[in-house]
Amino acid sequence: MLTKVHTGLDPVPGVWWKPAHRAEKIWVAVAFVWCMVLFAMMPLWHWRGGQNPAGIRTRVKPGDFYARTMEFAKQYKVGEDRGFPIVQPPPGSDVYLTGLTFQWYPILQLVKGERYRLHMSSLDVGHGFSLFPMNVNFQVVPGYDYALDVTPNAAGDFRIICNEFCGIGHHTMVGRVIVLDEKGQALSDNPGARILGGRP
Amino acid sequence: MTVTSAIGDFRTCPFTGRRIHRQAEGLVKANAVVAIVALLIGATAALLLVLTRWQAVHLLPAVWYYRILGVHGMNMLIFFIIYFEMAVLWFCATALLNSRPAAPRFGWFNFGLMLLGALIVEWMQWSGKADTLYTSYPPLKAHPAFYLGVILFAVGALNVVGQFFATLVIAKREKTYEGSMPLVVYGAMTAAIIAVITLVHGALVYIPTFLWSIGVLPSVDPQVYRMLWWALGHSSQQINVAAMVAIWYMLAALTVGGVVLNEKVSRTAFVLYILFISMASAHHLLVDPGFGPAWKIVNTSYFMYMAVLASMIHGFTVPAGMELGMRLRGYTQGLFGWLRKAPWGDPGFSGMVLSVIVFGFVGGITGVTIGTEQINIMVHNTIRVPGHFHATVVSGTAMAFMAATYYLLPLVFRRKVAFWPAARWQPYLFALGMLLVSMGMTFAGSFGVPRRHWDISFSQAPFDVQFNPAVDLMLAIMGIGGIMAVTGALLFIAIAVKSAFFGEPLGTITPGVAMAGVPQGLTNPPVHRPDADAINEELHRHGALGPTPGTVVLVAVFFVAFVVYYFTNWKLLSVLWKIG
Numbered sequence: 001m002l003t004k005v006h007t008g009l010d011p012v013p014g015v016w017w018k019p020a021h022r023a024e025k026i027w028v029a030v031a032f033v034w035c036m037v038l039f040a041m042m043p044l045w046h047w048r049g050g051q052n053p054a055g056i057r058t059r060v061k062p063g064d065f066y067a068r069t070m071e072f073a074k075q076y077k078v079g080e081d082r083g084f085p086i087v088q089p090p091p092g093s094d095v096y097l098t099g100l101t102f103q104w105y106p107i108l109q110l111v112k113g114e115r116y117r118l119h120m121s122s123l124d125v126g127h128g129f130s131l132f133p134m135n136v137n138f139q140v141v142p143g144y145d146y147a148l149d150v151t152p153n154a155a156g157d158f159r160i161i162c163n164e165f166c167g168i169g170h171h172t173m174v175g176r177v178i179v180l181d182e183k184g185q186a187l188s189d190n191p192g193a194r195i196l197g198g199r200p
Numbered sequence: 201m202t203v204t205s206a207i208g209d210f211r212t213c214p215f216t217g218r219r220i221h222r223q224a225e226g227l228v229k230a231n232a233v234v235a236i237v238a239l240l241i242g243a244t245a246a247l248l249l250v251l252t253r254w255q256a257v258h259l260l261p262a263v264w265y266y267r268i269l270g271v272h273g274m275n276m277l278i279f280f281i282i283y284f285e286m287a288v289l290w291f292c293a294t295a296l297l298n299s300r301p302a303a304p305r306f307g308w309f310n311f312g313l314m315l316l317g318a319l320i321v322e323w324m325q326w327s328g329k330a331d332t333l334y335t336s337y338p339p340l341k342a343h344p345a346f347y348l349g350v351i352l353f354a355v356g357a358l359n360v361v362g363q364f365f366a367t368l369v370i371a372k373r374e375k376t377y378e379g380s381m382p383l384v385v386y387g388a389m390t391a392a393i394i395a396v397i398t399l400v401h402g403a404l405v406y407i408p409t410f411l412w413s414i415g416v417l418p419s420v421d422p423q424v425y426r427m428l429w430w431a432l433g434h435s436s437q438q439i440n441v442a443a444m445v446a447i448w449y450m451l452a453a454l455t456v457g458g459v460v461l462n463e464k465v466s467r468t469a470f471v472l473y474i475l476f477i478s479m480a481s482a483h484h485l486l487v488d489p490g491f492g493p494a495w496k497i498v499n500t501s502y503f504m505y506m507a508v509l510a511s512m513i514h515g516f517t518v519p520a521g522m523e524l525g526m527r528l529r530g531y532t533q534g535l536f537g538w539l540r541k542a543p544w545g546d547p548g549f550s551g552m553v554l555s556v557i558v559f560g561f562v563g564g565i566t567g568v569t570i571g572t573e574q575i576n577i578m579v580h581n582t583i584r585v586p587g588h589f590h591a592t593v594v595s596g597t598a599m600a601f602m603a604a605t606y607y608l609l610p611l612v613f614r615r616k617v618a619f620w621p622a623a624r625w626q627p628y629l630f631a632l633g634m635l636l637v638s639m640g641m642t643f644a645g646s647f648g649v650p651r652r653h654w655d656i657s658f659s660q661a662p663f664d665v666q667f668n669p670a671v672d673l674m675l676a677i678m679g680i681g682g683i684m685a686v687t688g689a690l691l692f693i694a695i696a697v698k699s700a701f702f703g704e705p706l707g708t709i710t711p712g713v714a715m716a717g718v719p720q721g722l723t724n725p726p727v728h729r730p731d732a733d734a735i736n737e738e739l740h741r742h743g744a745l746g747p748t749p750g751t752v753v754l755v756a757v758f759f760v761a762f763v764v765y766y767f768t769n770w771k772l773l774s775v776l777w778k779i780g
Binding site: 020050 | 462
């Protein structure tokens with residue numbers, strides 16, 4: 001038996017726990033199965049996919065992390081650009097990047113196809129790591145060391161845009177990542193066109 | 201039984217025959233008016249913001265861009281929405297249940313408390329003492345009065361929610377209605393329960409932050425703050441979702457005689473909201489360092505997407521209820537005869553339908569997709585995020601609130617809707633403008649354009665950044681859409697203010713005779729055929745597609761769009777750097 005015809009403004013006398021029509025049941029079933037697919041995709045991607053935000057996450061004192069970054073920069077410095085050291089660590093090593101108002105320190109120089117453990121943190125307030133033009137984004141939180149294994153798959157001259165509001169100079173906060181090709185050659189200094197042109 | 205209020209406290213509604221309590225009505229009016237004032241401030245701010253983000257125009261200087269951005273966030277997401285929700289709660293608990301309100305004087309006190317809090321926040325923001333944006337993430341620090349203002353506002357709102365529950369108890373005890381409460385009130389109650397969860401998190405995050413700002417606490421952990429703050433910031437959007445769905449059911453009933461297909465299904469969907477929707481704080485923390493994959497997956501999925509299931513259920517039952525209601529009134533032709541014959545010139549109807557469509561197709565699909573743990577890597581903090589939530593909060597919730605206002609003006613304020621010819625196309629202008637805003641932002645964000653950013657030409661940065669030229673086009677689309685949407689919003693405000701304060705009194709309504717300034721659902725109330733129950737039985741018996749075949753086709757289209765969009769995003773993700 002159906003409930004008497006009524007709208008959502010009418011109180012419902014008696015028992016309204018009545019079976020739904022088959023069409024409604026089928027839609028609920030389809031939606032439920034779809035929800036399970038949505039849910040399964042995330043663990044599945046951890047297992048088989050190449051892009052996951054898990055990483056190694058530890059607490060760190062902001063000052064200690066910054067000191068570690070300075071030491072790292074000194075150790076592997078290969079050049080300088082606009083006052084920032086260009087740092088080329090060996091493949092497979094730990095790489096440190098500090099966000100501070102309003103700069104990303106230092107400039108990283110990596111090699112295509114090699115794996116690095118990229119540690120990110122902040123010296124002061126929250127920052128947002130946004131790799132341009134790859135559009136890879138991570139939150140950088142003071143007091144937390146976020147370490148992700150990254151493998152660049154394209155050579156080029158990349159930028160790090162800050163995409164978390166960090167103060168009045170937020171929009172001037174841009175860093176640089178250089179990715180050399182397999183032969184160790186730098187591509188010409190043209191960030192946007194080449195990499196973006198090849199992507200949908 | 202002693203009835204504690206006198207007969208003189210009530211008036212009888214000429215349209216519906218319901219008993220309306222005068223004091224409750226006053227509270228509905230006052231809360232709605234303040235909501236509209238907040239909307240005016242927020243919409244003016246919105247215009248300045250789109251004209252700044254539209255890089256070719258770039259209107260505001262940096263300091264004022266960030267300041268106005270904070271003002272826009274607080275006025276729209278907190279003051280406009282929550283004040284309107286207070287009006288909705290008062291309306292549902294009293295008018296829809298024929299009840300008197302619980303402690304109306306305390307209601308006025310809370311109204312004042314919220315107003316005081318809001319004014320303090322406005323003062324702090326406009327004077328530059330809280331340039332920390334809407335989220336105020338520590339260690340960025342605002343003036344202590346800013347946090348205090350938010351706390352006062354939240355306490356006032358929490359009290360009103362308590363009064364809503366008390367009114368439900370009064371209505372039940374005084375037997376002002378028979379059986380179970382109407383579905384619309386059930387939806388409002390869902391919103392109220394989520395509001396309690398939300399506002400408690402608000403207290404958990406703002407009280408320690410206030411203490412830190414006055415120097416009592418040495419520090420606030422920025423990651424813990426982000427988690428608790430979003431349990432306020434995102435969950436408060438879930439109050440909107442529940443309130444909006446309740447309004448969909450209400451307007452479906454008022455405009456086209458939309459019925460409830462099955463109380464069990466619709467009410468269960470609301471319960472799923474209560475149980476799971478508050479976990480969505482995680483949507484903002486998917487690429488944060490403080491949480492592991494298990495926590496992120498369980499929470500971002502609202503525990504296996506049960507709240508998404510709820511929305512997909514309402515996405516079926518709301519249009520299906522309208523379709524069945526129309527069929528029971530005799531509009532039975534073909535699959536979509538009921539849609540062709542619908543009252544598209546009634547802003548209460550068109551606004552509600554546009555809200556359902558844009559919320560579902562744009563807001564819902566993008567929200568689930570970008571809230572996926574890994575896909576969020578290419579979305580977090582890009583302008584794609586505001587692209588999503590303008591489709592939910594603005595095109596969905598705000599549009600639904602506007603549509604409801606076209607019925608509240610004659611029902612509660614007892615005035616004709618002013619500028620009626622303009623009111624008839626206002627929803628279309630607003631919805632189209634907002635759609636362009638959402639689309640422009642979404643596509644610009646896919647190229648990595650950051651949100652909350654004054655200058656994406658990076659003219660003062662040490663290294664050049666050259667976005668794809670398509671970005672300029674996308675931001676121009678956003679800008680033009682923004683101008684249209686703000687025009688639509690200002691038009692709505694003008695209509696609401698003119699009607700409420702200087703409007704023509706309703707006068708006598710002759711049923712069946714259309715009247716300028718009164719929506720068709722009131723002059724010509726939708727009535728089902730006298731043998732509706734029998735027709736309903738008959739419709740339920742035939743065909744595999746059931747009593748609402750048109751809706752089955754519509755949700756199938758929706759489902760295909762959802763699947764395609766979702767997997768396209770996985771494909772785009774797979775070509776990025778390997779990250780793990």
